[in-house]
Amino acid sequence: MAELRGPIVDVGETRSVSTQYGERDLAEVTLRPERGQAEPVTLTLWGKWSETAEYTQTGMEVLALGVEREEFRGEIQYATAGDSRIVIEPDYLVNVTDVRSWVQCPRMHYLNTLSGVPLNYPVVKGTVVHEVFSDLLRGGEVEAAIDDRVAEVGLDLGLLDRDADEVRKDVSDHARAIDGWLSQGTLEGGDEWRSEQTLISERYGLKGRADAVRRGAPVELKTGKNTNSEPRFQDKVQVACYALLLDERGEPPDTGTLLYTKNAALDRNEESGDLSPAKDFSLNEGLLDYVLRERNHLAAMAVAGEIPTGYEANATCNYCFEQDTCMVVSGRLDQESKAGRIGEAIPEEERNYFERFYRAIEAERGAVHDEYAKLWTQTATERADADRALIDLEPVGKKEVDGRWELRARCSDPVSKIREGDVVLASDGHPVRGNAEMARVVSMGEEIVVTADEPVELRRLDVYPSEIGADRMLTALHDALLAGDEDQKDVLIDRRDPVFRDVEETFIDNNPAQDRAVRRAVGADDCALIHGPPGTGKTYTIARTVRALVERGERVLLSAFTNRAVDNALDALRDQGYDEFVRVGTEHGVREDIQEYRLESRGDPDERAAELREASVVAATTASCGSRIMREGSFDVAVIDEASQLTEPATLAAVALADRFVLVGDHQQLPPVVQSADAAGTVETTEHGDDSADDGTTGATTATDGSGVVASGTANGTSRTAGDVADLSRSLFERLIETHPEAAVLLDTQYRMAQRIQAFSSNEFYDGRLRPASPDIAAQHVADLPEVTSDALPDRLQERVSFVDPDGTARGNTNPAEVTAVAEIVEAYAAAGVAREDIGVIAPFRAQAAAIRRELPAVTVDTVDRFQGSAKEVIVVSFVATGDLDSPIFEDFRRVNVALTRAKKALVLVGDRDALATDERYARMVEWAE
């Protein structure tokens, strides 16, 4: 038996042949193995595996397990045998629950990801019952668990107008079934349990979280009823997926259990059929192979960027709950659909908009999947070097706190992308092959502290990629275009110009530009844009705008990309004497002094729902705007900060909740972070090598109308043309300010920088329109700081702007000579009396920032990107590069605008003069600074 892996170079037709076993289907695929001979080899797919050929395309990766190797006329050939398994695109990690819904109906699966599952009672109740189940497995007491878990979803229940007592009664029926079944197990001599196990399979390309594993066999809880003797098919499919995941660990279970908790609550007199809640069934090879083939089909279509029609499965549309939605969406988007279409299609320009962004979002999802694959394609050391993991941790303790586990470990060099509050994979050595659990980072100090549902020997932490960004962008695109207001769409699609009313009132006395901005926002019938360069009082203007809107009786949604910006805006609002707002967000996302305004989900349903419904200002990140809770709401105006850092679909998450919107940002500072930037933004013209399987297929299959057959074997692997895919790195703010400059107001008065410091930025980025707010601000100097004696500084540092070339050499992304020079400069300022907290150090690379940070305790040292939005009296910038500026980090000159505009009184640029001179923009900067 052999194992074979590589990209497919040719897919043959499926045909039928007669064999000694009767008529059998077969299909031949040709692939180029990764190892061994370089020549392509033929793999014959027999029987059911031949179906694979129907949806598999050239360029896709195939993994053939347990295939037979034979020599035929001097040529080596492979063929599937009795226990062979074929995996298509094994590096594409598919969710177990997605396989479940795919098996029900591929079209339903598509609709779920497109529109998201809205807030509804069965789902909330299901979640509660699952949590109670989990509590009971951990030894909790039934009544306490029910009370606690029902209270936890108070907000959801309130929004659904449900009464807590009735829900408790409802849940306790289910809980009794679980409890009864569990005690049965105990009577039989005790079970070995593992609850909520996170499982990832690199071999089958699957991931999921099993409700429970009992004696090595998967147990899945369902809160629906099932009075048939057999479990529901899609439920078995889900359990079979968990079995595949366990199988990879070398312990294939032979039975699975489905626990239908509603059965126990049914009236035995009225219901007929099998009312026992627990149904065991055997996990035979046939089922596992079937599940894998469905997973393959899903992965192949996802990688090819194809949209399911429903014909891929034999589901019956008549019985489907989603039939109406399915027909409406198919009709509106003019998509082929098994259920058929009703209604009229949205106009062509809207469909184009939808399709362009759909593809861009899916490309972004693809980039997330590439990150998943790195969990096993990179070695521990490679991941640590790429800052994606902390390895070789030394576990120092674990204890149970409030039903969760607190895990501690020591780390000799805690430099990585992982930060406090992040969701990570905690493992005992390997995130996939070892024992791993999802965990939340609590602190990254002397000791690393994380919390998880299950205790894990904490030896390694890995960045855990999340598709939530792509998910939220997609539902926002759906909401804005398919459920959105026609009037708003006219402006978004650019069918008409935005309309403004004149507003006479004065809102801000001493700053005409800010006042104009508020009047523009208040008088906007559709949208307004506030362009705020560094230090121009954006946050103040936002707060004043929100107040002005509230005074007019409007309900306002206040949003931004980051939690920090949302909280800053609320802080400013509070400073202006207004605090009738509600903050929606996770506990760890919201700043400490804003926690008191945070909407708790726990509590009395009516009270919680009223808090949200009655607030005239609700504040949340755009990601939260796409949450189930927020999507229930509606607003008159959305005011969105950091809009130039948001992708267009991310902006839509907030925009779609309101009639009008105000975007605040600065497109001359950093654009949105897009992982798939190369694929979605600039069109690549470079030749692709053997590793271009993903790019080739996604790129080529751009047509979604059925005509999109992959152009196999094209010279460079992609047939994408410019403009075909929407650019996620261009914000809605930037697009609108270019098409509708009349909607924008530039805040031209800055309160931050000395004239000398602001000059370069003003000329390079703002047509020289930026001006200091007062002579004092223009003339400020480091000697103005209390305790500072200017004479104590070296001559050079007495200048407001200076340039230092320490003549160093870059080593990777660090420059040791610059580390030393920066430390000396900072110490010189400190020695002259500048408080350490008034000094900031900025570097382009995380590695350099970390190296400087080690030398300079109590000084803020960070990357440019993370410094955006804040300022210091004194700023030292380390450019790192020597030789040339070839790293992509130097490409976007807007990053320099951010770095140079953080300083109030003194700015020191540290870099290699010659390297910087290789780019004319950087050369101008050096000339200005010297």
Next chain:
DNA sequence: ACTCTGCAAAGAGGA
């Protein structure tokens, strides 16, 4: 070649 903030995920229903 780089930068990196959001987010747990799975959770239901019926002929």
